[in-house]
Amino acid sequence: MRFPPRDLTRRPPHCPPPLTRLVALVALACVQMAVQAQEAAPAGESVENAPATLLPTQRLQESLSPAQRESAPMFLLGERISGRPDLETVVEGQAELRKPGTVIKADRLEYNAPDDQAKATGNVRINRGGNVFEGPQLELKLEAFEGFFLQPRYQFLQGDAHGDASRADFVDASTTVVHDATYTTCRRKPGPGWMPDWVLKAANITFDSDEDVGIAHGAYLNFKGVPILPVPAISFPLSDKRKSGLLPPTVGFDNVNGAELSVPYYWNIAPNRDATLTPTVMAARGADLGAEFRYLEPTYAGVLRANYMPSDKLRSADRWGATVNQTGTYDTGLQGIGNVSYLLNLNRVSDDNYWRDFTRSSGSLTQRLLPNNASVGWTEGPVALTASVLQWQTLQDPTAPIVPPYDRVPQLTARYTQTNQGGFDWSLEGDFTQFQADRSLTLQPNAQRVYGLAQVSRPWVGAAGFVVPKLQLHTAAYQFDNPIANGNRSADSTVPTFSLDAGLVFERDASYFGRALVQTLEPRAFYVRTPYHNQSLLPNYDTAANDFNFASIYTENAFGGHDKISDNNLLTLGVTTRLLDADTGVQLARFGVAQRFRFEEQQVTLTPSTATAQPGFSDVLFGAAVNVNERWALDSTVQYNPRTDKSERSTIGTRYSPSNYRVVNLAYRFQRDVSEQVDVSWQWPLNDLWGDRGQDLGAGRGMGEGRYYAVGRMNYSMDERRLVDTLLGVEYDAGCWLARVVVGRVQTSTSSATESIKFELEFVGFTRLGVSPLQTLKSNISRYQNLREVGGTNSRFSNYD
Template sequence: MRLTPRLFQPASPCVRYAVLQCLALCGSLWASMALAQEPSDPLALQPSPVLSEALSPQQRREAPVFLQGDQISGRSDLETVVQGDAVMRKADTVIHADRLEYDQPTDQARAIGHVRINRAGNLYEGPLLELKVERFEGFFQQPVYHFANGDAHGEAARAEFQDENHTVVFDATYTTCRRLPGPSWMPDWVLRAASISLDNDEEVGVANGAYLYFKGVPILPVPAISFPLTEKRKSGLLPPTFGIDNISGTTLAMPYYWNIAPNLDATLTPTLMTSRGVDLGVTLRYLEPSYNGRVVADSMPGDKLRGLDRWGLAWTHNATINSGLPNISPVGLALNINRVSDDNYWRDFTSSEAFLTQRLLPADALASWSSGPVSGTVHVLKWQILQDPASPIVPPYDRLPQLTAHTGQSNVQGFDWALDGDFTQFEADRVLTGQPNAQRTFALAQISRPWLAPQGFITPKLQLHAAAYQFDGLLADGSQSATSVVPTFSLDSGLVFERESTFLGRNYVQTLEPRAFYVYTPFRNQSNLPNYDTGVADFNFASIYSENAFVGHDKISDNNLLTLGLTTRFLDPDSGSQYARFGIAQRLRFDPQQVTINSAASPAQSGLSDVLLGAEVNLNDRWTLDSTTQYNPLTDQSVRATVGARYNPGSYRVFNAAYRYQRAFSEQIDLSWQWPINDLWGDRGRDMGAGRGQGEGRYYALGRTNYSMDQGKLIDTLLGVEYDAGCWLGRVVFSRTQTSTSTAVERWIFQLEFVGFTRLGTADPRATLTQNISRYQNLRDAGGASKSRFSNFE
């Protein structure tokens, strides 16, 4: 007898369960509609177990079995045979076959001919399947498989299902290369193994007796290797990395990742350097509810380059400690420790962590707390200075310790006020600094009364800066202490005008924003005060409207000046986004400046200052221009200038250019780019989405050059090529970094990335590319849309 396709439920308990599920869903919908009618919370929603992402074991066990096919025969509650386009469904498992036999008492299914099984998105196809459906135990003969996570696939002689999350495939292959039509197709890379165990609980695969083939050539024998099925962390050997540079020679690293606990892991990295010896690196990360941190350490005994034992340590730690006091917030603790073995570490370990390749290494601890409007900190800071005889550094002062307090309020009867206090013990080598160490205490009181309106603002402000010093030696005038009290008055004001305008057929809202800022600070003689933390503020659009020409608290500049500025903006009338901004500002100094940062510095004279000119233009989504110029109208020359441009017409296409000039100091051109080379012959690629590249078979040019025009040579250079083959990526990059006027580090960076499996070559060159090329995009980014059981329905 031939039947038309229909659904069949072999067991009455299953029917009852399906009816109950239907009633539960209807009840949930009715409750949601009833709640939606409540005026107190019209948007209230109730969760429904029917829509939960994961099925519970009870739901799987009680889920009904649906059978469909051309012919169905059998005995109720015993066995069922379906022939012709047979389909069996239970929970998130779907089986297709030419013939399907299901024995209900044992929950045993046997599928024959063109068998296809979909288990939560993982697909298996082959000639024969025997399976206990609920326990998902059984075997599959000669399966071809495709996994939802990672888009990987392969084939095997046999697959054994141990349970719903554990499968072993024998004489198996594994690849992420897209299968192409035709019997002669071979993947660019494939892992061939005697067996592959797939553990979906741990989201890891383990291959035994395996070889990694690339372009048909075995390149990596792996008697036993584990690899991730998702981005979940797992313990095991990471891919080896290698590199070449002119200091260490050829380097080979074999990192091991140890997933100690969900909140604790470590990476151990022994590295062989042919010109220097063996280095052992350790990275430890920890995360707790009240604290977290990261430790990076490395050790190289008997470095042949310097004949020394070399080491480096970087430790960051953040914690929150309950104070146990009423009305006192938890105490925040932050540690940042950076130390290395010797002065040449920064130039010999250029591939180490960035915070260990600098010449000033801080070690500091900071504790902070607050209670209402009052807050305070305790700070301890000690520097390690890596000296170079060719370019010595005057050491900054250690702070042993620094105590700060702050309190203030806004809009108290229209007034804003604040009070800051600081006590610091400054210590450094007096032979190098040329001045005594000291204890400095200062207080800064400020009060202002802002009047704000849509059409403008005006803010008068008073502040008083008082400082006292106690030195550990005598000053030039024979004193061992000093004090300073400096008052300041400022008046900041501005207006905002708007009008509608049209340019090049586009509508804009144009603003005109004049601003006037006056500051008066009377002269107080501070020439006898040493300098511990004060420097000259950079001359820009932020500092030109500030009260003090210095940053820090040892010197307060005397001022009697007026700053006038004008800014105009072009805004989108609908979104408010800014298309362009142009600004100009200049100071008029009524009295010459007398307080300078030191005796060698030249004070500012009365009259007009240099003019600041700034412009930022967003021509469209592709072009961005930015420029700032400091212009001297007396000499008719630019003192400093920075001009930058970015062309970013789409994904993986960016070109950055910058020109930086400072008269009598430097003049540089900086270029960086990422661009598909295929554009040269008209292959424009296609939008594959974020982190997916622009299609297979495409090359990308990468680079950055920093050229010094005054020295007539390249300072830093990075040139490279990336190739996207779809299931694998290739990268070759040359990097040259200047470490002094006469020395540079040159490195070759190689990487072969087998997408969804592993990487071979230099340790992640993408970090170097991201650091050097603004808006660089990785050809493959981890993550993406999560897999849902509702998207796997057949």
Template sequence: MDSTNATDPPRPPRAPPFPSMHRRSRSRTAPRPARPLAWFLAGLAAAGMAQAQEDLPPPALRPSPALAETVPSELRPQLPTFVEGQSISGRPELETVIEGDAMLRRGDTVIRADRIEYDQPQDLARARGNVRINRAGDIFTGPRLEMNVEAFEGFFTDPSYRFIANDAYGRADLIEFLDDKRAVIRNATYTTCTPEPGEGWLPEWLLTADRLYIDNEEETGLAVGATLRFFGVPVLPVPVLSFPLTEKRKSGFLPPTLALNNRSGLELTLPYYWDIAPNRDATLSPTILSRRGLQLGGEFRYLEPGYQGVLDASFMPNDALRDRERWAYSVRHSQYLPQAVRGGLSLSLNLNRVSDDDYWRDFTRSPAIVSLTQRLLASEGVLAWGLGNYSAFARALRWQTLQDVTAPIVPPYDRMPQVQGRWQNTYLPLGLSGYVEADHTQFQSDSRLTLQPNSQRSYVMAQISRPWQAPGWFFTPRAQFHATHYEFDAPLANGRLSADRTVPTFSLDAGLVFEREVQLLGMSVLQTLEPRAFYAYTPFRAQNFLPNYDSGLHDFNFATIFTENAFVGHDRIADTNLLTLGLISRLQDPATGGELARFGYAQRLRYENQQVTLPGGAPVVDRFSDVLLGAAINWSPTWATETTVQYNPKTDRSERATAGVRYHPGPYRVVSAAYRTQRGLSEQFDIGWQWPLQDLLGGEGRWYSVGRLNYSLKDNRLVDSIVGLEYDGCCWTGRVVLERLQAGSSGANKRILFQVEFRGLARLGSNALGVLRDNIPRYQLLQQQTTTPSRFTRYD
């Protein structure tokens, strides 16, 4: 945009005569240009038609194309012009003068003033006195306007303005309309604070600029010679400041972020966002850590018709605290290759690596540290294929284990490679369904740490079942066959270099569903009673001498208690002769089917001892397992509770329990709490919340308390915690958050995050908002815009 003509307002260029201009009409449409006599005759005809149709039924409502949010450019030359005023004079198709409450309307543009002079051959409007323009919801007011109406070119002196896209407001010495999408505002102010009556009103934040360029096509603003004032105090004087008018992406420097860290000191980041293309972008994030040095980080995202992905990386040439180079990277890529082979191939990559074992402790927010298992970083590539009932994949998986000398862990096995094929059909003859799966995996790890040899394992697993089901019952017999072969790279304790195992399994699953309508607390509900019985039999096969590469105990819950194998993985298949009994009762809303409450019970009855165990485990000899009890109650739309208890009838006490409750009475008001305990291992309490302080302290205010606390009752200390305050200032939001993340058994990372969000302009400070979104269940952004502004909300 050229801003050299700052002193002499430009006159609009000449334009071809506008095709139609009419006096005020109450109709939304108008005929093509006509002589005055034709107007008169047309009016008589319209009146006659209206009289003739008085006795006809009213027409059905239908959508009107005139209510389109944007007027297509090819239709604009065909739009009529309407004028209205107390006095209208002039010469047809030459000039028109409207005085007294003057109004000129064309499409989505409305000009109002005390006096409007319209030169039709030039399509030029001159307005004086109390001038107001409404252009598709954007409002401009001032004393004097000169404009080419169709091209929307011209100038406005001493204007005030308000934009619909972000409800921004401001004043200036002059606005130069370059076209219907672009404008230059001289000596401008800009804010999203709602103006209040009176001469002494000052917005809480205000951007002043020598020149303000508005580009509604790119949906961006550019302030030259800008200063951002917060409560009258200059906080950000910058030569050039670019900001979005909407949520559309735009290249440029993002506001700097600032945080305090107990390990790294002051953290200052100046990110740069590069909008490369509609389907590609990048963010470069150089960071200065006062105790460590300079860290270079970046993220690249891409989205193509057949593939997409994200690349994250960070690099520190020299960490002053560790006296070495530090780096991390994360790559996530997925791709579909439809033409590669029949059925198509898909490729996915998930690569994560860091420079050293201490990285997870020093940089908890690194792009590669993205999971709860921060010390186990997986790098994996999967090539998958599928066609009808057939599927296959090949995978390579390698782990990076970040060791802590105070708490070492045994590294998991790499799979280099794993190849698997599967056939599955649910529509076999006689109502049968089944599958066959074959797998070959080479397991690799450091034998000095795992204390067992590496191996190549191959297995074939086949299953067939015949389900019968009806609205009130189901019955499913199932048979399974599992054959496994091992080739070891070192002899086992018995001297063998290979091993084979074949295990069959048979199971029966049956259940009933009863329903009845009952009255509960004055309301009609549908109650169900759902008993279930599950029997499984697997004969004993000697397996305890085999190494364990991927097997572990199933979690004991309502989902896994009705399964044949007590172990997950393929290195252990438990010998089983047991019956599982369960009972569930639900209370449902008969009108919507919504679940009001659910109560459950399940227990296993064992007929023979289980001899197959994990390494170091003992045989299971109890005839009755622990009892699972569960309940979930949705008391109302605002209250919800859920609990599960694993109860040991022999010791008459619970072995494990979880309980959770959530209270969500309205916007920005939510409290969720959870209690988890496992006897002898852990006991934790977790609470998260977002709540207005005025509800707690009384009075009026805009302060909100936010946070999440995870407390270990066993260790009597906080594990992780986030506590903060938010202030809603209508046109701005302030956040202060204290974050504490446990980093091993000996210490924790602590950060203080500050952020001020100027709505419609930028966020300054650290990314406190991202921390709150990631950690507080059902957190809501204060005054988040949920609907797109429409020009008809400001229709004149």
């Protein structure tokens, strides 16, 4: 260990004259600078005229290795210094002790070298890696970092947490125990009468910086001067690092469960594995136990979820649900085969009413069609092979029954693709599927189907446009377990298709509203010819009509799936114009129009009762998307019938978001003779109403203390004249704590709905109490922003002394 010399008789160039303080650190630094500058100066050039050079330094490293700490010197400085070298040193008046990662300041400081012990009195301040303690007296063994601090006030680097205690015991470099302690993240305000809005008071608190966790014993949480949560022992995070322990309890109420209480337990099993156990008591139903296990391995990852409720009072039965989801790769060890990928997705529940009675379960279990599938795939160059099994669990509602989809047990698919082979793109695809379902529900036989698709195209693509002719051949063969309408147990169909897709791209410089733009004009023509083949006797296993939009209007088949191939003789014409920023190329606006002209009647339909598409012009599609700036966005599509001079379907959506935490989304959806709805959602500071615009602190930090935010979503059916789904709430940001109240109503059938209220208190950097509505707000409000998002880890130089 090195100490500054007692007398420096020679002063190097550029070193300031001696001051009253004995600053040995400055003297040593000056000597080093002079030597390095002399070595770096070119021959014949004086040090004074030498150019400035940047030298590498270790001083700004976020963390130092043990070897660096061991070899680094320690510096003592102050107004008066006395003692014996390598024994004891006494510094008085603005005393400082510095070593890598630790700074101690005091009125008086004693250091005993043989014991490596420092004693500091009077306005003591110690900064250890950005964590600061202040008080009247400190005794500390520096290397082991063992000692005590009397009546300390402390502030931690992560989370801006602070507090005070009667005594702090430093157990080691990572563990500190404070007694008769307080802990809060409320920012201290001027004035002797300041009290934090919330504070944790405890007999003792252990802070573990390695695990970033605090453990309090004999504690209670005080909010606005009222004790609200007495706990014999509680652990809480000091950062966003995962840790095992009880999570904050949640309390909720709705018209199905009644009052409910959940106390989750989180188990941090390993860096790549964790589990959460969630016991819940529902006043109207009983007890429910939920569990989730997550894992991330080098070759696979997944999540397992399950819950079990014995003797549910609502249905007088045991209820359960389970989900397994895993993806990964498997090394076969076979030459030329290598790895295969696989997927496992299982979703099962106990009964048909599960989807409406457990609305807070995982999203996969709140649907009426629950997929259960497993697949294995292999890809090597142009070859792709897949084998899969898919079975559905259909949750039926007697008031609104649904026809279940067919199980695929199994499905085998092979595909071979080649691109730019002599200018040609071509592919071959084959599929074998066995379809199986309850005959009483589907009213058509089960079957085995072999399907094939061959296609070849010759694209000509350039900067000014493209031309792509394509030939396709679809073929399918069926084997039924019962005769179809003509008495046969087998059937087949082969249909060829020719298409020609062509377009041009024109550009010109433009200027609108004083802004330099590039405007494009992109006409496009798409012709498709598929001859008619009678497919009326073929059952339908996986085919549905394509939606009429800008994506499907330029496709060959009017159906999606492999059972029906529509006969077509039609030409689609369209034009799109775009406005692009001349400097960045960002699209500011897009306007398009497209229409089909059918030369012949389309005779192939999904069902015999479906009307055929007649010759002549189709409805006209109009589309527009506008993003003039970051505040406004508009996206709309209108399907217009020129024969009736009416809109058949319209979708218009707009978003206004002038800044963080200010967003309004509005959507209008109309389909003639089907539905007409208006959907509006928002997040907006209520303080704007009385002229308080707040501060732009950035995403995840709110807009300042003492602010209210309105949040919500309303979906109104104009033809039914009623609200379908409703979500209304208020958020309050007090700086170190947040409050949220959200009430919701979700329609579960034509005659029933689930109503709920969610209330949450979030003590920033400590814990949450209540039922969190955050996931509900994020899924219902586009561009919703949480008032507090976990940020990155602070640097120790944030509290640098």
